Amino acid sequence: MERRVVITGMGAITPIGNDVKTFWENAKKGVCGIGPITKLDVTDYKAKVAGEVKDFEMPECVDKKAARRMEDFSRYAVAAAVEAMADAGIDMEKEDPYRVGVCVGSGVGSLQNITRNYVRLMEKGPNRVEPLMIPGLISNIAAGNIAIQFGLKGKNINVVTACATGNHNIGEGLRSIKYGEADVIVAGGGENTICDIGLAGFLGLNALSTSEDPLHASRPFDVDRDGFVMAEGAGILILEELEHAKARGAKIYAELAGYGATSDAYHVTAPAEDGSGAAKAMEFAMKDAGVSPEDVDYINAHGTSTHMNDLFETRAIKLALGDAAKNVKVNSTKSLVGHMLGAAGGVEAIACVKSIQDGFIHVNAGLENQDPECDLDVVKGEGISQDVNVVISNSLGFGGHNASLVFKRYQ
Numbered sequence: 001m002e003r004r005v006v007i008t009g010m011g012a013i014t015p016i017g018n019d020v021k022t023f024w025e026n027a028k029k030g031v032c033g034i035g036p037i038t039k040l041d042v043t044d045y046k047a048k049v050a051g052e053v054k055d056f057e058m059p060e061c062v063d064k065k066a067a068r069r070m071e072d073f074s075r076y077a078v079a080a081a082v083e084a085m086a087d088a089g090i091d092m093e094k095e096d097p098y099r100v101g102v103c104v105g106s107g108v109g110s111l112q113n114i115t116r117n118y119v120r121l122m123e124k125g126p127n128r129v130e131p132l133m134i135p136g137l138i139s140n141i142a143a144g145n146i147a148i149q150f151g152l153k154g155k156n157i158n159v160v161t162a163c164a165t166g167n168h169n170i171g172e173g174l175r176s177i178k179y180g181e182a183d184v185i186v187a188g189g190g191e192n193t194i195c196d197i198g199l200a201g202f203l204g205l206n207a208l209s210t211s212e213d214p215l216h217a218s219r220p221f222d223v224d225r226d227g228f229v230m231a232e233g234a235g236i237l238i239l240e241e242l243e244h245a246k247a248r249g250a251k252i253y254a255e256l257a258g259y260g261a262t263s264d265a266y267h268v269t270a271p272a273e274d275g276s277g278a279a280k281a282m283e284f285a286m287k288d289a290g291v292s293p294e295d296v297d298y299i300n301a302h303g304t305s306t307h308m309n310d311l312f313e314t315r316a317i318k319l320a321l322g323d324a325a326k327n328v329k330v331n332s333t334k335s336l337v338g339h340m341l342g343a344a345g346g347v348e349a350i351a352c353v354k355s356i357q358d359g360f361i362h363v364n365a366g367l368e369n370q371d372p373e374c375d376l377d378v379v380k381g382e383g384i385s386q387d388v389n390v391v392i393s394n395s396l397g398f399g400g401h402n403a404s405l406v407f408k409r410y411q
Contacts, residue, residue: 002178003177003179003241003242003243004255004257005174005177005239005240005241006239006241006242006245006252006253006255006410007237007240007252007254007407008088008089008090008239008240008245008250009083009087009088009090009237010083010084010087010236010237010238010253010350011080011081011082011083011084011087011234011235011236012080012083012233012235012236012346012350013056013235014051014347015033015034015053015054015231015232015336016031016336016337018056018057019083020083020087024350024354024358026336027336027351027354027362027383028360028362028383030336030363030365030383032214032336033051033336033337034051034215034229034337035049035050035052035214036048036049037052037194037199038052040194040195040199042199045200045203046208046210047199047203047208047229047230048212049209049211049213049214049217049229050194050232050338051218051229051233051339052194052232053076053192056075058075058078058079059078059079059082061082062082066145069132069135070136070141071109071110071112071113071136071137071141072112072232073106073108073190073232073234073342074110074142074145074190075190076191076192076232076233077106077143077188077190078142078145078149078190079234080190080234080235080236080346081104081149081236082149084237084238085238088238088250089248090150092150094248095183095184096183097151097153097154098153099154099182099183100153100182100185101152101155101156101157101173101181101184101186102143102146102156102157102185102187103155103156103157103169103170103172103185103187104143104146104186104187104188104189104190104236105139105140105142105143105158105159105160105166105342106139106142106160106190106191106342106343107160107162107165107191107342107397108193108198109139109141110137111193111195111197111198112192113133114197115197139342140158142158142189142190143156144156146186152186154182154185155181155182157172159172160342161397161401161403162341163339163341163342163344163396163397163398164345164395164396164402165189165341165342165345165397166188166189166235166340166342166344166345166346166347166348167395167403168345169188169189169345169346170187170259170346171260173186174259177240182241183240183241184238184239184244185240186236186239187236187237188234188235188343188345188346188349189234189235189342189343189344189346190233190234190342190343191234192233193232194231198230202230205269207227207306208228208230209226209227209228209229209305218305218334218335218365218366219365219366219367219368220303220305220310220364220367220378221310221330221364221371221374222305222367222368222369222371223369223370223372224368224369225305225306225307225310226305228306228339229305230339230341231334231337231338232340232343233347234340234343234347235340235344235346235347235348235349235350236346237353239256253356253410254353254356254407254408254409254410255407255409256405256407257289257290257291258287258288258289258291258406259284260282260284260287260402260403261281261284261401261403262277262280262281262402263277263400263402264276264278265277265400268399268400271308271313272400273308274315275312275313275315275316275319276316276319277316277400278302278313278316278396279315279316279317281394281403281404282320282321282392282394282404283320285392286320286392289390291406291408292324293320293321293322294327296321296390296392297328297329297386297387297388297389297391298328298329298331298352298355298388299317299328299330299391299392299393299394300332300391300392300394301313301330302332302395303332303335303364304334304339305332305334310374311373311374314375314376316394318376326376329361329377329384330376330378330379331363331364331379335363335364335366335367336362336365344395345393345395345403345405348393349393349405352391352393352407353407356389356391356409359386359387360383360384360385360386360388361379361384361386362379362383363380364378390406390407391406392406393405
């Protein structure tokens with residue numbers, strides 16, 4: 001018998017709230033968390049705004065010395081995991097620690113750590129580089145820190161696929177439970193690349209919006225979109241085998257029913273122009289979930305607000321869903337918070353689950369003049385209340401990585 005996987009806990013650190021409740025309340029109101037960059041002097045940078053996390057504090061239960069040794073992407077992931085584990089009510093004294101695993105990624109790791117230590121190396125020599133430089137910067141260390149925090153001794157991986165990282169980790173967590181490797185998986189991503197080299201690197205690709213108006217910077221599917229907005233944060237889900245969740249009386253938010261992953265094998269930064277790779281990921285995810293295009297109520301699009309992504313993802317959705325595409329509501333959480341890169345899929349998964357739970361789809365903020373080539377039913381003006389039973393969440397990453405998840409109302 002195939003093992004079903006449900007979501008029993010969630011945790012979020014975002015530009016519009018440092019817990020799930022605040023994040024979702026603000027998302028429902030259409031609050032935009034993008035603002036002028038404060039983390040560095042951007043006088044010489046064309047990008048002036050970002051989705052920064054505000055008033056962040058590590059949870060009291062995390063050892064202060066350990067927290068000081070973490071970089072922000074790890075801190076955010078650990079903090080979100082603390083919320084998610086508490087939300088799920090997981091008592092590790094009652095669990096086999098080898099049956100509880102972690103699938104949490106970061107697309108980049110810590111650019112801040114690399115920059116800081118490179119300056120030390122150049123100015124003071126190799127003996128003055130921080131002793132814990134390497135375990136601070138490597139992208140798998142967020143997953144490692146989560147395992148250490150809770151004593152999780154099961155499978156511990158960090159799938160790194162740029163902006164598809166969050167979805168791939170959640171999807172691989174689903175697989176791990178389905179095939180009996182684990183009963184519980186902490187899954188998602190954490191990221192912070194708002195720093196000098198991060199901004200400069202993405203500006204070099206002409207990928208970032210240069211708008212100085214926070215409300216008109218991240219505007220997926222708008223004809224005047226001009227690039228994505230860098231953001232930071234973390235999104236963590238507790239995935240659990242259904243019978244295990246029922247046996248301990250856990251509350252169940254939704255079912256994670258399907259996962260599809262493909263590669264465009266086309267270009268290092270541009271998606272396949274016909275959308276075929278992303279379409280096939282959606283098709284695989286729907287097949288895995290046992291749903292048809294007609295069953296899908298809502299798609300949380302990758303929706304980066306770059307010209308190519310939004311156009312080619314539109315083509316992908318129409319290719320995957322056929323005639324049913326015109327009846328599906330579409331939005332991008334990046335319109336509210338910016339693009340969290342490796343953490344994006346985790347936070348967007350939370351938005352999908354809350355949409356099912358509350359029967360509400362948040363607005364695609366900033367959309368004023370919809371691109372006629374992006375002819376989907378994008379939620380504009382304000383969010384809408386409607387029954388939501390089946391949701392697809394898309395994440396597409398540099399390198400041609402595509403990952404789609406299907407969430408269903410639990411029955």
